Amino acid sequence: MSKKKNIQENSKALSKKGFDAHILVIRLSAMGDVAMTVPVLRAFRAAYPNVKITVLTRKFFEPIFSDIENVDVYHADVTGKHKGIFGLSKLSKELRRTGITAVADLHNVLRSNVLKNFFALRGIKVVQIDKGRAEKKALTRSENKEFKQLKTTHQRYADVFEKLGYPIDLDHHSFPEKAALTPEIVELTKNSGKKWLGIAPFAQYQSKVYPLELLIEVIEKLNSENTYEILMFGGGKKEIAILNNIESKYQNVINVAGKLSFEDELKLIGNLDGMLSMDSGNAHLAAMFGIPTITLWGVTHPFAGFMPFGQPMENAILPNLAKYDQIPTSIYGNKFPPGYEKVMYSIQPETVVEAIKNL
Structure with a gap:
């Protein structure tokens, strides 16, 4: 033809x-x-x-x-x-x-x-x-x-x-209405009336991951206030094991990873009150539903064009750029010079908690 x-x-x-x-x-x-x-x-x-x-x-x-x-x-x-x-x-x-x-x-x-x-x-x-x-x-x-x-x-x-x-x-652009919760989501969340805060602590490259010990400090502070239902997102055996361990220690933490279909996980994300994520896919999943999304950045930077949709710049928490003045060292976080392995440690847990409360 x-x-x-x-x-x-x-x-x-x-x-x-x-x-x-x-x-x-x-x-x-x-x-x-x-x-x-x-x-x-x-x-x-x-x-x-x-x-x-x-x-x-x-x-x-x-x-x-x-x-x-x-x-x-x-x-x-x-x-x-x-x-x-x-x-x-x-x-x-x-x-x-x-x-x-x-x-x-x-x-x-x-x-x-x-x-x-x-x-x-x-x-x-x-x-x-x-x-x-x-x-x-x-x-x-x-x-x-x-x-x-x-x-x-x-x-x-x-x-x-x-x-x-x-x-x-x-x-x-207009965001969609919130999707109805499925029975599986209701059972997992116990239909809690607290504020639903998603936390997605992982990323493809370790340079973009907030140190676990600092994240635990954030979770401890939020858990103690008893006003948040903290829903943890991730995937893969290693990540699920870490999240299961965190869930077992805190009353207001629920590990979502591996417990819902991807379709239901999206519906849950679309019903959150807020999301805390690294510079990773979960930030963009939350933002596409119009969920207020706080992002933590390591050796990458929003200037590269990957800020979640519709989110103000104040929702991006950055490392100490005066000390780490070569940031961004790469677009995806796969390259950085010696001495930049711990840039995320310059983000204080108190800063993260305060940003979440400001949502």
Whole structure:
């Protein structure tokens, strides 16, 4: 089938369903980056109700998009049937059969670049995110550092849609209503009438994790006030074991990790009164529901553009930047110079507790 005929048939099929166009959105990982697409897609749907959206991502992430109307999720099985060049060729054919007319690549990695070439051969327009690599390199270098606020990742996502012809004003975003609690959530939380405070103490890199002994001080102070139900989030055997140990010692602490489906965990997060998180995915999951979110930053910094959506800068608690003046040392926290192993120790537990109370 020729490019022109293929595009014409896609347009006819969309018109019959009441849509003017069908945009494929690519964002395969990681969880925080996927969560950051949600406010942008909500704003897009509100502005362009006649444009169909399909998100290409991992199957596990599908519940993240559950509150957005007319958004389908297509599962990328990159370790199975969509693995390698032939698997991606198969995936591109599957996606073309859905009737896509344009592609917003919010990932811009090797896999999405391969898909881009397959789509281009069929005359499908692809716009890829500008990650601002040069700016981020200038922000994180140790010498001649350009220490300034960069464009947010949310705005970088929005810019992709604007280049496709669909400008988005993120200030016009609306958060969804709180989801109803499932029986599993009610049983776990005992439907407590206290303030529900989520704490997500882990991150991909240790340089972004608040020291456990200092976190315990925070929990002890909050627990003693008997006004908070402290809900601990994490994943993996090691993290669950740590959280189980904390739960066993404090009356007002509940370990959520491993006890709910991901879908229910999201519903619980959307019903919190506040979230304390590292610079990690859980911060973005809470922020996409409009939950007041306090973030603790190690060798990374909000200037790189990863501040949770809609959160004021005062909700970001930073280390002693006068002492650790090379921060941010990297975008993701995977690189830092000698002597920066304990930057998080410069954040006092009292500072964290006070920030939580101010919420």
